[in-house]
Amino acid sequence: LPRAERRRRQKARAAGRGAHGAGRGRNLARAFALIGVIAFVTVVYLSIRSQALASMKSPDFANYMRRPDFSVWTSFVTAWEAIGFYAVKTVWPFPQSAFVRTLEMPVLWALAGLFAVVALGGLVLLARRARGEGGLLREALAVVLFFSALAPSLAIAVFRISETPFAERYLYIPSAGACLLAGFLLQRAVVAWKGVAPAMRQVLPLVIALLIGIPASWAVAQRNRVWASDLAFWLDTSAKAPGEGLPYLHLGIRYASMGELARALEAYQQAYEKYDDAEGRSKALNNTASLYVRLKQPERAIEYCRRALKEVPRYPTPHYNWALAELNLADAARTVEEKKTRVESAMRHLRAAIRLNPRYVKAHYQLGRLLVQLDRPRIARPHLEKAARLAPESREGRAARKLLDRIGSPG
Numbered sequence: 001l002p003r004a005e006r007r008r009r010q011k012a013r014a015a016g017r018g019a020h021g022a023g024r025g026r027n028l029a030r031a032f033a034l035i036g037v038i039a040f041v042t043v044v045y046l047s048i049r050s051q052a053l054a055s056m057k058s059p060d061f062a063n064y065m066r067r068p069d070f071s072v073w074t075s076f077v078t079a080w081e082a083i084g085f086y087a088v089k090t091v092w093p094f095p096q097s098a099f100v101r102t103l104e105m106p107v108l109w110a111l112a113g114l115f116a117v118v119a120l121g122g123l124v125l126l127a128r129r130a131r132g133e134g135g136l137l138r139e140a141l142a143v144v145l146f147f148s149a150l151a152p153s154l155a156i157a158v159f160r161i162s163e164t165p166f167a168e169r170y171l172y173i174p175s176a177g178a179c180l181l182a183g184f185l186l187q188r189a190v191v192a193w194k195g196v197a198p199a200m201r202q203v204l205p206l207v208i209a210l211l212i213g214i215p216a217s218w219a220v221a222q223r224n225r226v227w228a229s230d231l232a233f234w235l236d237t238s239a240k241a242p243g244e245g246l247p248y249l250h251l252g253i254r255y256a257s258m259g260e261l262a263r264a265l266e267a268y269q270q271a272y273e274k275y276d277d278a279e280g281r282s283k284a285l286n287n288t289a290s291l292y293v294r295l296k297q298p299e300r301a302i303e304y305c306r307r308a309l310k311e312v313p314r315y316p317t318p319h320y321n322w323a324l325a326e327l328n329l330a331d332a333a334r335t336v337e338e339k340k341t342r343v344e345s346a347m348r349h350l351r352a353a354i355r356l357n358p359r360y361v362k363a364h365y366q367l368g369r370l371l372v373q374l375d376r377p378r379i380a381r382p383h384l385e386k387a388a389r390l391a392p393e394s395r396e397g398r399a400a401r402k403l404l405d406r407i408g409s410p411g
Contacts, residue, residue: 018279044287055126075158080109081110081113083117084116085113095240096223098233099237099240100165123136127140133186142184151173153170181249186207207332230250245270245271245273246280248274249268249283252355254272269288271283278312279309282315282318285304286318288304289305289308293325296328297371299325301325305318319353320350323346323349327342327370343370364384365384368381368400372406377407381404388404
């Protein structure tokens with residue numbers, strides 16, 4: 001603006017400052033109130049999240065820094081690979097897969113990440129220099145939103161916190177920044193296109209939206225079929241990640257819930273063969289043991305429980321399944337002595353499961369039920385009470401309350 005016009009506006013603002021002082025004070029109070037509410041909600045959320053992580057016995061974050069395979073250089077390269085992966089997937093999400101553990105051609109992904117950071121970082125620096133109506137502040141804020149929302153996903157990739165270090169679904173918040181950036185840049189391009197008639201300028205964004213929206217809508221409809229059910233989801237995931245154990249593990253869990261035990265056994269065997277860590281193999285073996293309990297083959301169930309505990313000795317669930325198998329053998333025992341031995345073994349494994357996981361509701365209930373059958377209500381009561389308290393609406397919680405009513409008061 002010309003200097004005279006700027007001075008005139010400054011004087012006008014100064015004159016109106018006193019009249020609007022009270023209104024500004026009210027607006028400032030409202031702003032602080034809003035910030036206070038947001039801060040309170042954030043603190044509550046972080047507190048709840050912290051409790052949830054504590055209940056899951058999540059390892060200390062610093063443990064990831066002490067892993068034998070951890071190195072600063074590897075983490076640095078992985079970060080660039082992740083940035084490149086998410087930058088490309090934001091623009092072109094195909095092919096889609098819910099499970100991406102490693103990236104092929106990591107050098108190309110790292111170069112894509114470098115290009116994205118340089119391009120978007122240059123846009124932010126350019127925005128600082130721009131002035132007036134032609135400034136790039138909106139675009140810069142969209143870039144900041146994209147990277148700030150992407151930061152947790154980068155942490156998951158760098159520190160390998162999850163078995164799924166890369167996933168398109170981690171983009172659901174960062175993509176908001178990308179969509180805003182695309183819209184701002186399109187609007188700026190249309191306005192700058194002075195050689196085109198105004199009517200054409202209004203039609204152009206609609207044409208671009210249709211060119212993107214129609215095929216993208218078809219792709220969404222196709223992808224929704226995969227997310228329509230657990231079975232479809234894990235069949236698609238295992239087909240697109242055939243060398244990974246986790247998709248087959250969850251496919252087996254789904255088949256087991258459907259009662260297709262033969263297919264579940266096959267999926268668990270695939271998971272065991274493909275897992276490259278003891279924890280995954282232990283889960284596959286334990287789930288196989290659970291199926292053999294259902295199939296009334298307790299000897300085979302115990303064999304798989306023993307193998308699962310050999311992989312991960314502090315895994316509580318194999319102890320629980322071992323106890324169920326022992327109880328099945330106790331029901332089929334031919335002598336009183338054999339039955340007694342089996343029941344005592346079941347109790348030992350239930351106590352071991354509870355010792356490893358004090359919040360194990362099923363183990364508390366089974367141990368309490370067994371002690372009631374053995375006419376030891378005083379010892380059974382604490383386990384039944386804990387099962388009822390920890391999961392009051394579960395099947396075990398309701399059954400525990402019925403048993404507590406049956407055995408009566410502590411006196």
